[in-house]
Amino acid sequence: MRVGLDVGGTKTEAVALDGAGTVIARVRRPTALGPDGVIASIHAAVDEVSARTGGRATSVGIGMPGQIVPGSGIISHAVNLGVRSLDVAAVVGTALGVPVDVENDVKAAALGAAVLRSAVVPATTATATATVTPGLAYLNLGTGVAAGLVTGGALWRGSRGAAGEIGHLSVDPAGPRCRCxxxxxxxxxxxxxxxxxxxxxxxxxxxxxxxxxxxxxxLDGPVRARARELREDVVRGVAAAVRVLVLTADVDVVVLGGGLTALGDRLVAPVRAALRRSGETSPFLRSLHLDERIELLPAGSPAAALGAALLGAERGEEVLTVG
Ligand SMILES: [Zn+2]
Structure with a gap:
């Protein structure tokens, strides 16, 4: 039984997958902060999901907001969790005696989104095997903006784990100052x-x-005008993100997730319109059908926890079938 966790600043979500890759249990718990709190929250979530299924975890994957030191299970700069640096994989792995993988939560969600979208998780023997869509980007629109890329059935992390950090791509030199x-x-x-x-x-x-x-x-005119200005910025920011993801990686689909996507079509429709407008003067952009490549992550999907559960398989310890 694979267990995947999405450890967020307020809640921790856990899923358990059976050998066929089917979600057989899902729990949500509050997250305690600081290094000790985070580790305790992880153990509590693993215990609860194990108790629900009556099974035992054979691997644990953990998605967390922060930077992962490449090739390690060390999380750093996890400001929302109150963690500066912590070798999560070593601490949890030693305690549980099973392989533990740690990944940035947006990258884990990208893998989960790819699996959810494929809608096919074929049964195999004891190995969790997932068919994933090649060429998918997951664009997380939350407190911050970042993306994860899945190509050829695996996460594309880049040489230092920064692939997909497009939130800090400047698209307007005269635009508002960024915290970076x-x-x-x-x-x-x-x-x-x-x-x-x-x-x-x-x-x-x-x-x-x-x-x-x-x-x-x-509302009075100036307040409404300001709101429209800010809304227009949100739309052109998201449209720019979609454009750069498609032009860089030619992904089939850009799946939008994160808190802002609760706006649904109020966000997606103007983004699609902005992408269509950018094609009006450019036959090249028009030929890419950018507006048709956007999808919303289904509301309430445990994408990050699901992707985290499959990290071991994705890293090549087991075969991941690419559809
Ligand atoms: Zn920035």
Whole structure:
């Protein structure tokens, strides 16, 4: 039984997969912060998902927000978890006595999205084998913006694990200042935190508030105009991300996930329109059908936990069949 975890800043989600790759249990628990809290949360989630199934984990994969030291199970700069640096794989692996893989949560979600989209996880013997779509990008639109790429059935991490960090690609030299020091980064235009800071109006869901105010008629002109400006930035930021992912990796599909995608078609329709507009003056861009390559991750999908569960297979310890 493979176990996959998505350890987020507020909750930890765990799934258990049987030998055929089918999700047989799924649990959600709050995440305790700091190195000790995170490790305790991981163990509690593994225990709970094991108790649900009556099985025992044969491998554990963990997706976490932060940087993974390439080729290791060490997470660093996991600010949202209160972890500066922690060898998660060593600590958890020693305690459980099973192989433990650790990956950045967006990259894990990319792998999970590829498996979910293939909708085919063929049964094999004791080996969890997944058929994955070649050429998929997962674009996470949350507090920040980042992408994960799956090509040839495996994650494309790049030489230092930075592949897909397109949030800090500057697309407008005159755009708003980004926390990374540049101007006009995709994340400065479309990241939830950046939008909230620029909007400055207290709201539980600031990006949704921006969209509501942009559509609303009960606000004075300048506030509505500002909301429309910010909404336009979100749309052009997401469109730029889709463009760069397709032009760099020619992925079949860009799956959108993360908190902003709760906006559904209110976000996707204008992004598609922006991509179509960029094709109006360019037969080349038009020929790529960028607008047709976008899909939304189904709401509530445990993509990161599912992808995390398959990390061992994806890393080549077992054969992963590519569809
Ligand atoms: Zn930046």
């Amino acid at each position: 020091g540049q101007r006009g980064c995709i994340e400065a235009l479309a990241g939830g935190r950046a939008v909230a800071e620029r909007w400055g109006r207290p709201a539980v869901l600031p990006v949704a508030d921006v969209f509501d105010c942009a559509d609303g008629t009960d």
